[in-house]
Amino acid sequence: MNKIVLVTGGSRGIGAATSRLLGLQGYWVCVNYRQDRASAEKVVTDIEAQGGRALAVQADVAIEEQVKSMFDVITKTFGSVTHLVNNAGILFTQSRLSDISVERFNQVLQTNVIGCFLCCKEALKSMPESGAIVNVSSAASRTGAPNEYIDYAASKGAMDSLTKGLSMELAAQGIRVNGVRPGFIDTEMHKDGGEPNRVKRLASKIPLQRGGTPEEVAQSIAWLLSDEASFVTGSFIDIAGGV
Secondary structure, eight states: OOOEEEETTTTSHHHHHHHHHHHHTTOEEEEEESSOHHHHHHHHHHHHHTTOEEEEEEOOTTSHHHHHHHHHHHHHHTOSOOEEEEOOOOOOOOOOGGGOOHHHHHHHHIIIIIHHHHHHHHHTTTOOTTOEEEEEOOTHHHHOOTTTOHHHHHHHHHHHHHHHHHHHHHGGGTOEEEEEEEOSBOSTHHHHTTOTTHHHHHGGGSTTSSOBOHHHHHHHHHHHHSGGGTTOOSOEEEESTTO
8 A cells, every 4th residue: 555645734844854754755745735836846846856756735724625625636646645744834923922813813723723633534534544643733832832922832732632632532443643742943934933043042942952953853753654653642752852
């Protein structure tokens, strides 16, 4: 059976690094993107240049009909998804809770939590017993991200609960569900939060004295998807330099 993986938010950062690594490992990779088609196509080109197979698929994971259409495209092109990486997420400018609007909070929850829920639900319609899901959470789910991103942290806390609960529901079917919690990773997401150099600024406060790379997170995701992690479910790997 071909290993067919969907990586949501696969056009940049952790998603792009994960897509490239899984392509090297023999997965057929479906690179999801919401708007940046050029970046998604670049990831596909990189995978194909390594001898792999890949497909760029557009969908806003917060919208159910678009998620369903995305899975239809994948099924018709590659076959049923066997592995899923829920990586798509959004972050807004650093703010205290009192300055966060209801509209912003709702948007964060829709993409980060409902998007994960919708993709899991759709994937499980045809995922085989050997399937695996990895949800990309954040160290913020543990720290709460005060004065910066409480809404984002809350969404990742919800994702952690979804991960744990779903792992218990699916364990008897042989489908594994795990999570990773990156923190202080050098990606473009910090630019979205209004501070592109945030990781550099905080490096001295990280026990390992540096920020992490998307490739380091990708390695953990790939391991959790692999047969080497066949007895691991409902677990989380913190990738935050000791924080």
